[in-house]
């Protein structure tokens with residue numbers, strides 16, 4: 001049996017963008033021969049948001065298997081930055097690089113040739129003969145734009161915008177490698193999805209206040225996989241936000257999870273995913289080693305008033321919805337898209353939205369780090385907005401996001417969820433629809 005490679009679950013996604021023969025080895029080599037430099041100065045990295053932008057960026061990009069060169073000063077960390085160990089930014093990042101994807105490393109930049117450069121805030125950048133972007137942002141919004149354009153320094157403590165900017169930049173790295181592969185291969189008709197973009201932005205806040213202290217209601221998290229780890233990755237970084245959470249999963253980390261499970265390091269292979277989440281000993285998180293099914297769910301009800309589902313399995317979403325939590329948040333990924341939604345009493349439920357189970361049994365789901373991260377981050381913001389009393393409106397009940405071209409005004413599509421007469425959960429809204 002062929003040994004699994006850490007990038008095995010990303011390879012099918014790349015292959016969707018290349019027509020004709022392209023071996024696994026060719027794809028792996030393209031990523032592992034690609035160099036990215038990340039540049040930040042003391043001013044930008046002496047803020048929590050600047051540190052979050054850099055750590056998120058590196059955690060997303062390194063998981064693709066590319067080589068990373070950093071040019072940053074050594075600085076003490078202001079807040080927790082899992083999966084980094086220790087109290088210092090540069091040494092923590094270098095240490096992460098030695099414990100992630102074998103054959104890929106994070107090193108200090110010696111001015112060698114690089115393929116992409118990513119610059120933090122208003123850091124002065126050298127003239128480089130490669131694609132390059134500046135990462136800037138505010139508390140809730142993030143932007144990438146050409147490095148020739150002036151940027152503002154990272155200055156906020158609230159880091160949602162920092163994580164947005166990092167996710168925007170990570171997608172450009174992925175596309176840049178794919179374009180190199182495509183140079184020698186026929187390409188599909190929808191090539192424009194991998195075109196290099198000049199700038200892109202996303203705002204999760206639109207004037208939202210920043211909570212200065214928040215004790216979140218207890219929530220249950222179903223799954224300890226990629227989307228869940230992305231959600232905890234985001235929530236753990238929010239200053240003065242306190243979680244009480246129970247996470248359910250019985251799955252074990254394997255090497256193919258490293259490409260997107262944001263809290264996982266190579267040393268976690270063989271460890272339960274829930275134990276990886278708890279291993280950082282941050283926040284009040286209880287782990288339950290169980291995969292919730294119709295057989296065992298009675299052992300765990302009542303579930304918390306708020307339940308978040310990051311499981312890919314559609315019947316699991318129906319099962320949790322059938323327990324009728326007060327608030328249910330669901331998110332998942334499909335190829336290059338993410339779908340996030342929330343469901344309260346009287347609204348069309350998760351069964352109305354995910355009414356068809358089209359996934360084959362045992363089917364490997366193609367994944368890449370930044371897609372899973374967008375899903376987890378969008379769900380984190382959705383639950384946060386509920387907690388601070390600024391929930392999304394019914395018109396924003398679902399968000400379909402395609403993060404490959406965030407410069408496209410239609411990259412994010414908001415919608416209400418309509419009740420379906422054939423809802424597998426037979427929720428209140430669906431029964432009302434039948435009665436009408």
Ligand SMILES: [Zn+2]
Pocket residue numbers: 348349350351352353419420423424425426427428429430
């Ligand atoms: Zn329904």
